[in-house]
Amino acid sequence: MAVSTIFAQATAPGRAGIAVFRISGPQSSRVLAKLTKSPLPAPRRAVRRTLWSADGLGAEPIDDALVIWFPGPASFTGEDLVELHIHGSIAVLSALARELKNTYGLALAGPGEFTRRAFDNGKLDLTEVEGLADLIAAETEAQRRQAMRQAGGALSRLYEGWREKLVNALARLEAAIDFPDEDLPPDLIPAVDHAMAAAEEAIGLHLDDGRRGERLRDGLSIAILGAPNAGKSSLLNRLARREAAIVSAQAGTTRDVIELHLDLGGYPVTLADTAGLRETVDAIEAEGVKRAFDRAAAADLKLLVLDGTALGTERPLVDAETAKLIDDDALLVLNKADLAKGSSGPAMPHEIAGHPVLAVSALTGAGIEQLVEALGTVAGARLALGTAPALTRERHRAALERCQAALLRGMDAELPELKGEDLRLAVQALGEITGRVDVEEILDRIFREFCIGK
Structure with missing residues (x-):
């Protein structure tokens, strides 16, 4: 099947000082030569060229540009690839896109299509692809560091190391099954069991991480909870440094959960302001209270706000509903301390x-x-990066759990043939994470996360 040549704007749409177009595929060199009316420049060197249009009665310049030529396979996609750094006006962008599509017949790339070609051509595996997607989406310093580690192949090396050892064990087991009469080492099967046990233990430790990597990707969830008028919404606004939630002296103002995303010391945090916790006959407010308790159950941390004006009065400082939520995942905050001091x-x-x-x-x-x-x-x-790469996605976790279960079954299997089948399933589960086996059903989902031009 013939490979098409694709193009797309790799920078964000809209007016800018500079915009970047990418072209990838077998026609890249021909298009670059014709666009610039010049010989191809030296590979991987930025040179200044005029881009020419062939539309209308005669050729006319589209823009002055910096062009970079990346001959495959030494390129991001593994194919011949061109980058055009042009002025980012709407008129220039439109003229170049029209020229590439109408004059040269190039196809507009879909989301993630450049990265998909990099995967197909062996430049990246799936964990590196997902790390790249996380790097593009990173909003905090900790997210950036984790994504850089994964995009650089840290997870890939870990999983491929386990897979390589299990493949070697499977080869030894297959030898014992296929050549029982040969003079094979007497400890061959015990050595296979030892390799399976070592991999199972390592995978178990990797899985038992408190979902640190996944939490870092999504952000630590913090629910702000407490009695009505304790100042939960005011506290959210103070932390946000803006009026994110409506504040009123009337109890029950907050009826639904209001979310706010913050960067705390480089770590992503999602704060959720919730309805005041109390018994109520108002159906809408009661639903808000129910959602507050649901959010408390799902949160990584509960920020329990107490009303400081209750000090020195007959009102309890900690009401009955809030008291139910005090545990090791709760942080108590006495609000209105300025009023309580008096x-x-x-x-x-x-x-x-x-x-x-x-x-x-x-x-x-x-x-x-x-x-x-x-x-x-x-x-x-809860989110700090350790020395070992963190598990970052539910897809990885599900595959590792299948691998671990297969290894446990295989170690208990008495027949070598059954042991070998479970070992093959374990190897296959690890291969699904990096893309070493057929995983067509998950590829579209992964590459759809990318923007056009990546």
């Missing part, structure tokens, strides 16, 4: 039920810096 009641509590309490004022900003620091410490403890 109280003639008891002193400011430093801990409740063995949990430390941070005193803040969403109104004045007092204590907010310490709260942000505490949240950043929690995020760092």
Whole structure:
């Protein structure tokens, strides 16, 4: 099947100082020579050329550009590839796209098509492709570091190392099955079992990571919870440094969950403001309270906001509904501390039920810096990158769990043939992660994450 030559704008659409077009495929060199009316430049060197149009009565310049020629296979896609760095006006972009499509018959690339060709040509495996997608989407420093590690092949090397050892064990097992009468080492089957056990143990440790890598990709989930009028929405606004949620003296203003994405010390965090926790006969508010408890159950951390004005009064500082949520995943915050200080009641509590309490004022900003620091410490403890590459996707986790289950079955199997079948399933599961086996059904889903031109 003939391979088409594709093109796309690799930079974001819209007006800009500079825009980049990519061309990849067998016609790339011919198109570059005709566009510039010049011989091909030296590979991988940026040179200035005029791009010419062949439309109308005669050729006329489209733009002055920097052009770079990447002969395959030493290119991103593994094919002949051209980059055109042009001025980013709408008129120039439109003229060049029209020329490439209408004059030269090039096909407009779809989302991720350049990266798909890189995968098809062996330049990247699937974990590196997914790392590249995460790098493009990274919003915080920690996400960038994790994505760079994966795009650089850290996960690939880990999984391929396990796969290589299991393939070697399978080869030894196949020899024992196919040539039982030959003079084979007596410890051949025990050596296979040892290799399977070592791989199973390593995979188990990799899986038992608290979903650190997946959480870093998606962001640490923090739910802000507490009684009505404790100042949850005001606290969210103070952390966001903008009016993200409606604030009112009327209890029950927040009816639904309001989400906010923040960068805390380089770690991604999703804050969720929730409805006040209380018994209510209002059907809409009751649904909001239910959603608040649902979000509390799903959150990585619960930020329990207490009303500081309750100090020195008959009102309990911790209401019954909020008290249900105090556990090791809860951080207690005493809001309205500026008002509580003037109280003639008891002193400011430093801990409740063995949990430390941070005193803040969403109104004045007092204590907010310490709260942000505490949240950043929690995020760092739960999301910090270790020395080993982290598991980043549910697809990887599901394949590794299948691999682990197959290895456990194989170690218990008495017949070599059954042991060999489970070993083959384990090798196949690892190969699915990197793309070493047929995984056509998941490829479209992976490459759709990319933007046009990548």
